[in-house]
Amino acid sequence: MTNPLHTELPLNPHVVGLPPYNAGMNIAAARQRSGFEDIAALASNENPDGCSPKVAAALAGLNPARYSDPACTALRAALGEKLGLTTDRIVVGNGSEEMIAAVCRAVLRPGAVVATVCPGFGLHEIEALANGAVIEKVAMRANLDFDIPEILAVLERAPTIFFLSSPSNPVGPALDRDSLDRIVAAVRPETLLVLDEAYFEFTDDELPDGLAVLSTSPLSFVVLRTFSKAYGLAGLRVGYAVTSDARLARAMTAAKTPFNVNAAAQVAAVAALQDEAWMTASVTRLKAERMRVADAITAMGLTAARSQTNFLFLDVRRDSEAAMDHFLSGGIVVKPWKEKGFESFIRVTIGTPSDNDRFLDALRAFVMG
Ligand SMILES: *Cc1c(COP(=O)(O)O)cnc(C)c1O
Secondary structure, eight states, X not given: OOOTTOOOOOOOHHHHTOOOOOOOOOHHHHHHHHOOSSOEEOSSOOOTTOOOHHHHHHHXXXXXXXXXXXXOHHHHHHHHHHHTOOGGGEEEESSHHHHHHHHHHHHOOTTOEEEEEESOOHHHHHHHHHTTOEEEEEEOOTTSSOOHHXXXXXXXXXXXXXXXXXXXXXXXXXXXXXXXXXXXXXXXXXXXXXXXXXXXXXXXXXXXXXXXXXXXXXXXXXXXXXXXXXXXXXXXXXXXXXXXXXXXXXXXXXHSOTTOXXXXXXXXXXXXXXXXXXXXXXXXXXXXXXXXXXXXXXXXXOOBOOXXXXXXXXXXXXXXXXXXXXXXXXXXXXXXXXXXXXTXXXXXXXXXXXXXXXXXXXXXXXXXX
């Protein structure tokens, strides 16, 4: 109950007015709401295969009494070696989402323009708004591909940051080499390009490596990657930013909290990097499953956007919240899309083959119902 003597403290209006983050329903809540014990958790793009067994082995040696390394020295060294970079361009975050917040805090001033795409990843907008930015959005085309001419037009106006996830979350496609080259050529020197490659490990080999392409350009950029998706460490919270230059990395380091990455996350990420074979085998399985699920969706007369990720984005031609309730009544959690113009879309993660079959059976029933 509110204390009657209490006076209202003025709050930061940029923060108080933020839209909520559309987080996937967690398993405990889904159990309670559906009555099912066995939940098909297909809302958060987690890895149904778990993670490398080397991670559990490494965690067994952890001493929780000690503070974590604020500089993430061992992990940054491992990443520098993997990527062929000096570690002064790498900043590790409590999930790559923290690096989205850090880059906004490092670069934005109130009134700055931040551009992104719609549908897009909620935090690209939310963290920018929290720092007083004004958002401009470029819609994906009706065929659910990037609208390159419109993106180039926005870049001409020199926003302070342009956030783009490629592969796109929630839609799925990745930029091809020509599109990426055109974007790189259009970015003005005053714009920071933030390329969010959370699903990089799932992309087909012929598609460009954004970090490699940007590294040959004179642009200011940040490439974001994460251990949450392909490496299966979502619960431990660890992702990273690679910056165009050490100065930007120092500003992002100053913008984060000092002990942002806990000790378990650091140890686990190093162990995961030592077992890339586990990750690539899991990605291969998930991509094959994704194709099977996409084909089954097509056979129902629906279309899923083409995907270079571990999820599919599809138009169920009815209200996405109603679709979510339908799936939940069968113990299946999907993510209903809520952005304007896309309220009949859901995003579904590729899970285990049996969870995917449960989803497909429920989708068939929903389409016929
Ligand atoms: C999942 C995701 C992230 C956040 O990942 P964490 O490392 O778990 O914070 C960032 N960007 C996109 C596009 C994502 O899909």
